[in-house]
Amino acid sequence: MYSFTEENYLKAIYKLQERQEEAVSTNAIADSLNTRAASVTDMVQKLSGKSLLIYEKYKGVVLTEAGRKVAIGLVRKHRLWETFLVDKLRFTWDEVHELAEQLEHIKSEELVDKLDEFLGFPKHDPHGDPIPQQDGKMLSQALILLEQMPEKAFAIISGVVNHSPVFLQYLQKQNLVLGISVEVLEKNAFDKSMSIRLNAEKEIQVSAEVARNLLMKV
Ligand SMILES: [Zn+2]
Known part of the structure; x- marks a missing residue:
């Protein structure tokens, strides 16, 4: 221990x-x-x-391999607890990180495996980060940053680089949340801001800072 x-x-x-x-x-x-x-x-x-x-x-x-195993176990617990807090206890995605920082230190493997099963073996946590399975393997999907997308391209918001509550609250307010589809309308060469369309409806302007912190699945 x-x-x-x-x-x-x-x-x-x-x-x-x-x-x-x-x-x-x-x-x-x-x-x-x-x-x-x-x-x-x-x-x-x-x-x-x-x-x-x-x-x-x-x-x-x-x-070492042993150190890596302990670390992946912690990541697994952290992300499962975040999923539990959002999906089952209705916390918002900006509230769960600090709680999960505490819950990830619970030792019982049995509890964690049962939690995983209870949640239906989720592949991603509420921030889009992959959840390691019991054997330590995790799904890796190729994501790119919003800032890397060319004009006219489409992609789905699938993760965030910055996990801070202020950023997550801001994204929530703008409806820049996981699963939303984005079309890049125009990239501003001067300040690297972008105008984008959400879910084929609303057009908004995002700053360079936002564009370099959103992970997209093409
Ligand atoms: Zn977290």
Whole structure:
């Protein structure tokens, strides 16, 4: 069994590694966990002692297979709990992340597997992120950013890069939510804003910041 802090480190490293596919620097870990590099070095050494990761000074950190398994288990629990909170308890998609941060540390595998079954083995959480199955596998679908779409192209909103409550609330207000179809009408070369049409009806203007934080399935 691992402590909350150990688990949070493993998850943070897993997410950083997912993005860059090589060793993760202790500075990057410190940034993502909002802590000092010195504390990261201590914890990384501790986790290395438990064979959960490999740490090479000046090179960085790579999770071992055992460390990866723990991290994926946490991601699985986190995303299943978010799905449960939205689908069954009617929380909104901007409210569930902090709750899931706590619920993901529940140890019982049996509870998690039953939760998965109860929810009907969902493939994605309320933010469009893939949910790992019991065996650790997850569906990976090729998504692109809204900003990468050319004019006249169509796609479906399928995920968000930024998970902050303010961003999610903003999207909700604009009806830029999962499952909505988008047609790119015009891209503004000056400020990279876009005018788009939602569900073949409403035309709206989105900022460059929004366009680089929405994931689309073509
Ligand atoms: Zn979350």
